[in-house]
Amino acid sequence: MKKKYKIVFIVLSILLIISVFICYRICKYNEKEVRNKQRKEFLVNLEKKKREGLVRMGERIIITNDDEFLHKKSKAVENFDEKLSVLIDDMIETLHKKEDAVGLAAVQIGILKNVIVIDVGQGVLEIVNPSIVEKKGEQIEYEGCLSYPEIYKKVKRPAYVKVKAYDRNGKEYTIEGEGLLARALCHEIDHLNGIVFLDRAISD
Ligand code: CO
Numbered sequence: 211m212k213k214k215y216k217i218v219f220i221v222l223s224i225l226l227i228i229s230v231f232i233c234y235r236i237c238k239y240n241e242k243e244v245r246n247k248q249r250k251e252f253l254v255n256l257e258k259k260k261r262e263g264l265v266r267m268g269e270r271i272i273i274t275n276d277d278e279f280l281h282k283k284s285k286a287v288e289n290f291d292e293k294l295s296v297l298i299d300d301m302i303e304t305l306h307k308k309e310d311a312v313g314l315a316a317v318q319i320g321i322l323k324n325v326i327v328i329d330v331g332q333g334v335l336e337i338v339n340p341s342i343v344e345k346k347g348e349q350i351e352y353e354g355c356l357s358y359p360e361i362y363k364k365v366k367r368p369a370y371v372k373v374k375a376y377d378r379n380g381k382e383y384t385i386e387g388e389g390l391l392a393r394a395l396c397h398e399i400d401h402l403n404g405i406v407f408l409d410r411a412i413s414d
């Protein structure tokens with residue numbers, strides 16, 4: 211009789227251990243499922259936010275090879291919101307990732323908005339909805355463009371320009387530029403009008 215109890219006890223103990231083990235595995239499996247589901251949801255959400263321009267994407271791809279997109283006209287920015295800030299930050303990063311780059315227009319990264327970033331070594335200029343209000347003189351220099359790597363052509367530009375623009379917060383300001391800055395301002399504002407430097411190149 212005692213021996214029988216002992217066997218029953220052992221069998222029950224084994225069954226208990228097995229069931230605890232099965233429960234543990236099921237719980238672990240569910241935890242993993244939940245974690246994976248949350249992970250996927252996070253990534254889907256992040257991609258959605260990126261598409262909506264609410265989250266930074268970092269360095270953007272620059273359109274090259276005389277793609278017809280580069281000849282499209284950009285539109286004025288109406289909302290000075292978080293999306294604009296994200297775009298400007300991505301544009302600055304994209305510009306700074308390229309050696310010797312001086313300016314970048316939003317159209318070059320596939321966005322038809324009147325947004326430009328310029329850095330001629332005096333800090334980054336964030337230029338929204340620019341318009342040239344004054345031009346003086348002329349200069350002829352070789353010019354290049356991130357969208358046309360390895361191509362350099364002589365282009366005639368004003369020696370001095372005065373540009374009215376807005377910063378990312380919608381505050382109006384004026385930029386006065388000579389030399390390289392005048393050239394960069396004209397080159398980038400041309401981009402917003404669908405004009406590339408090759409359209410203005412002087413044959414030599
Ligand atoms: Co360019």
